[in-house]
Amino acid sequence: MNATAPLSSVAPRLTSLSHGGGCGCKIAPGVLSQILAQSGAAGLVPPELLVGLETADDAAVYRLNDEQALVATTDFFMPIVDDPYEFGRIAATNALSDVYAMGGRPIMALALVAMPIGQLPLETIGAILRGGQDTCRAAGIPVAGGHTIDSVEPIYGLVAMGLVHPERVRRNAGARPGDVLILGKPLGVGVYSAALKKEQLSDAHYREMLASTTRLNTPGPILADLEGVHAITDVTGFGLAGHALEMARGAGATIAIDWARVPLLPGVAELAAQGFVTGASGRNWAGYGEAVALEAGLPATTQALATDPQTSGGLLVACAPEAADQVLTVFAREGFDRAAVVGEVQAGEARLRVRA
Structure with a gap:
């Protein structure tokens, strides 16, 4: 199937009927x-x-x-x-x-x-x-x-x-200094959607988009049963940076993201470099960018990808370091083979640091 082809000669493209x-x-x-x-x-x-x-x-x-x-x-x-x-x-x-x-x-x-x-x-x-x-x-x-x-x-x-x-309720506010952060799905759905809107998304990337956005976040309740899991949220419209910052504010702590460890959907970095970025990414940065520090040496697309709105994105989990292997095992058993440790929670003011 061509990812950008209209469904029929009669029905309009669904994405043509919406402003976002x-x-x-x-x-x-x-x-x-x-x-x-x-x-x-x-x-x-x-x-x-x-x-x-x-x-x-x-x-x-x-x-x-x-x-x-x-x-x-x-x-x-x-x-x-x-x-x-x-x-x-x-x-x-x-x-x-x-x-x-x-x-x-x-x-x-x-x-x-x-x-x-x-x-x-x-x-x-x-x-x-x-x-x-x-x-x-x-x-x-x-x-x-x-x-x-x-x-x-x-x-x-x-x-x-x-x-x-x-x-067993797991809030976005329970992270503790010393916790590690694990992200369940790769980023890039917003970039894919921007390319799709302009009819520039390949069939392979369209299939990747569907596979990611239709995968139920079933690890959530299993992770909530683990004593070492302190906070869970899902990464959606405010992007990884926005939802990590909410976690930092809830905990009254600093969150550090190691950008090199953040998983991306295939081809997303290249598409973002070509300018396939959503307007929501810019609005996100305008809304919370003053509380985010992007360290030197990061790729030029980091800001756009960190703020990229994720539709049906992955779970972001804060857990004790000794529970990290258990968390990754749960993700893998549920089919999330790209879940990865992406950062840590540190004592300090409620801010987000993105490190190279």
Whole structure:
């Protein structure tokens, strides 16, 4: 299949109907902070609410009893690929990732569907929903309902719910000085999407993109059962730098990333050097770049790749050094053969250092 070919002579390319795609659609982090500050978002905080808005975590967690807590999250976006079935799979995989990132196991989902009914054939919309349903089936859960509206741009995602033991919740704020950082998936989905939008992504790289974005982050709840794992988050729209910085702020510590150890999807460095970079990458840097130190000697593309928005990206795990081999073994057993140690947590102010 040609990665950039339209689906038919009648249906428009999905990506042509949206101003952005995947997690690159996220509101820039600086703007989001201002919106939340003005919204009075804190509101009522019952004692059962174990995780809320306070550390920009991946999902809310509500204690049900001594053995169970409900993990609840939602994620939706505009198309990152033109194949409707694959768009559905990617969006669903991305939404379920936040449950896994909290250490939870998904139990059900609700579909969020907004489609330009007058522009897309009904079979195209049906294929999007079928892709999401098949991903949920692979995760062992039902799509138990949802909501649909007629929209100017195509949007699809899920409300995802899961269960976790209250003592096994893994937040993005639990990292400790001395921990090592392990990244579960290689970076570069945003770069691939930028090349796809301009019809410059090869078939081989398109297949790599699909393989990465449709791989469920199933190691999450397994890792949460390991005593040496202190924090987990998933790397999505704010890029590796943004989500590592959230982890640093939550821990009140410095995070150092060794750039040479960060795995990249095939061809991503070359594509970025050719200028295939998303607008979201620049917005990300504008939102948090003042808290990131890029050391001398790094490749010219480091800033763009560190801020590259990842749709359905990998888990970022902070664990004790003695647990690192266990963590890597779990990733490998679940099919994440490029998981790698990429840095460490250090005592110091809440900042991010990217080292050569």
